[in-house]
Amino acid sequence: MKAVVLVFPGSNCDRDMAVALKAVGADVTMVWHKDSALPDGVDLVAVPGGFSFGDYLRCGAIAAQSPISRELKAHVDRGGYALGVCNGFQVLTETGILPGALVQNASTKFICKTSTLRVETSNSDFTARYNAGAEIDIPIAHHEGNYRVDDAGLAKLHGEERVAFRYTDTPNGALDDIAGILSENRRVLGMMPHPERAADVALGLTDGSPLFQSLAEALVAA
């Protein structure tokens, strides 16, 4: 698997993401947001967590206009894989790659804790190594993780089984307990919880590892 991790000013989970990808054998390149091209033959573009551009205007809004975000869109349009975590999920919605938006947590508080998620589908190259219905512990750390989408958008997500993860006890007010969603072609996953923070025994949590293993298995031949 050839992976790229995008780096914006204010990204702070970029290296964690790289470590998690390398742990499953990925060849990882860090790409600065001002770059106007992705390396040739990239399978996966990871958009990491953090506070790109200080969360100015709206979380992810400025990053979505960075030169590399055009390349990200082109990569996805070609059928390439993308994973957006936390601020990365916000960037994916701001670019229009994934539907909906992430607004402030209902409590108005920044929430940093381990959340329990239910895996809603194993039918994706991100979740193939999980059993649907399994409950996994993945940390969250965000202030704007409250997923919103209009009724038609929600019906579409349900109808196409594109909700990948739901919170078992929603911490942020997210509509329908949604923690992560897939694109129409199931090759883009956006999620607020941080699987890269739960992918190493030394970190105490490993429930994120199957996500990266699933990707590695799917993309080994790609």
Add this chain to the structure above:
Amino acid sequence: MRAVVTVNLKTGVLDPQGEAIKSALGSMGFAGVEGVRQGKVIELDLAEGTTEAQVTEMCEKLLANTVIESYRVEMGA
């Protein structure tokens, strides 16, 4: 010339900050505050000849996220 763009969450989108402000006003003793919505105001200094259509395009592409927000453009002198 100047333009003022006002961005607000759409009706029906939960506004936790507005709710917090409403609750604070209530606890301060201000009765009768039935709703608070917090938005933002963006003031643009523009070169002469910039059109409202151009400002609207700025709103659509960056200043507002039309999935959750509505906006209003006021072109000034």
